[in-house]
Amino acid sequence: MFKRFLENTTQKNQELKKLYLLIHRYGPIRRVDLIEKTEIKKTTLTRMIDELLKNKFIKENGYGISSVGRPPILYDVESDCNYIIGVHISRMKTNIVLVDLRFKQIDQESFVMTSIHTPEFVIRKLESIIHDFMEKYHFDEKKLLGIGLAIIGPLNQEEGMLLSPNSLLMANWENVRIVEMLQDKFPVKILLKKSPNAAAIAEYHAAGFMHKNILYCISGGWGMDCGVVMDGRILQDHYAGENGYGHMIIDMDGNECSCGKRGCIVAYTSFKGILTELKKENALLDNMNEELFQKASFNEMMEYFLQGDKITEEVILRSSRYLGTGLSNLVNLFNPDLVIVNGPFIYEFEEYYNQVIQYTTQNVQKEKEIIYGQGILKGNAAAVGVAILLFDSYFSE
Ligand SMILES: [Zn+2]
Known part of the structure; x- marks a missing residue:
């Protein structure tokens, strides 16, 4: 029933859907506020609300505050109708x-x-x-x-x-x-x-639409990618190809990257990048079987790093500087008001996260206040x- 309502593309239904969406976004909401937002005539709006109520797509949800007369009814969507x-x-x-x-x-x-x-x-x-x-x-x-x-x-x-x-x-x-x-x-x-x-x-929804511009960075084990929300919309929603964020070059003569170029962020922050750095510190790792690491599951790799010695920890922490510097470039470019960083090292090592943020803020050009965090919904x-x-x-x- 509800699905059919959403799939109905007639002009009349489009108006009803628009009203439903407003109630979804701003509900619980008074009728007078809906009139203001839609500029629909009061009688027409009442009829439309009745139709949504009759179908149980929305419900009356308590009363609002009024200085004169009866308190107004508040409308909200039926959250469990689908x-x-x-x-x-x-x-x-x-x-x-x-x-x-x-x-x-x-x-x-x-x-x-x-x-x-x-x-x-x-x-x-x-x-x-x-x-x-x-x-x-x-x-x-x-x-x-x-x-x-x-x-x-x-x-x-x-x-x-x-x-x-x-x-x-x-x-x-x-x-x-x-x-x-x-x-x-x-x-x-x-x-x-x-x-x-x-x-x-x-995260844009979770924070109640408070931050219109969000930079969301996932620095995963095998790569790094970002999602950008600008003015409440996904930037480049239709482009889903290989993203360039992780291959932003931060060291022109740096380590070789899997993409064939040198000095990309992931060449230092991915599992492989960290292993490359580890090899420089530890001769024992020289004959490491690359193929085995390519096939390793996420948990096996994480276990390998978590069981590592002091040098391993140092190398991991050192990589935070590359991620932070890369992030600062993105912050300077996109001008977000909220920056969220997510990833295995972020979650496992508090110090890693702190350093990433420190290196980011250190290189950000602006004075505007930016909120940094790991997000409200975290892994979900x-x-x-x-x-x-x-x-x-x-x-x-
Ligand atoms: Zn690269």
Whole structure:
């Protein structure tokens, strides 16, 4: 029912959808404020509100404050009239969230990714987890608005396809038509988006739209990527190719990077970059088997670093300077008011995070106050964000 309302593209319904979206954004809200925002005549607006109420898409939610007369009724959306699933797949783990229409997290599940996690295996796991959610919260596909998938690029978002996420996922993940695979299991709308963009939009919502310009950096184990929200919109939403952020050159004569150039951020901050630096310090690592590291799971790599000695820790901390310097360039370029940094070393080493921020602020050109942090939603940001983007997609068509 609700899905049909969102899919209805008649002119009359567009007006109703616009009103619904306003209530979604500003609710609980008074009728008089809706009139002000829409400039719709009072009688027409009352009729439209009644229609939304009758269908149980919105509800009356208490009373507002009034200086004269009866207190006004407040309107809000029925947050549990449909559900959305958000999935974030990374080399580290697959994270699945169930959210209501207010994007509140109702449940969450995750599983660690290993070398046996082929696309088929992951889809099967997803199928089982989503069915568990449906059973637990008593809803079926009719009440499932859709499934959002957030994955690191490069992707073909329109075709619902992973291209060659060379440094981020395990084998067998090249040219995977992931949307199609999931669609075979769930005949609902499925949307594929780049994870840093999804994470940035989730934090934009989580902070109550307070920060209009956000730089969200994921410094992962195999790469580094950013999502940028500008004036409340994702910058370059349609571009989901290999991102240049991680290959920003910060040392012209620096270490060789996997991209063939020299001195990129990832040449110092990725697992491989840190191993290269470690080799310089420790001759024992000289005959290290590169291939083994390429195939290692995220947890194996992290364990390797966490068990490391004082030198390992020093090398990891040293890499914070490269990330911080790279970030400061991005801050100078995009002028964000909120900067969020996320990644395994950020979460595991407090000192690493502190140093990244210190090196960033040290090189930022501006006087305007910028808030730095690890975000409100932390590791769930991309999964929640892609659920939000799925909801938004019904209004942007
Ligand atoms: Zn590079």
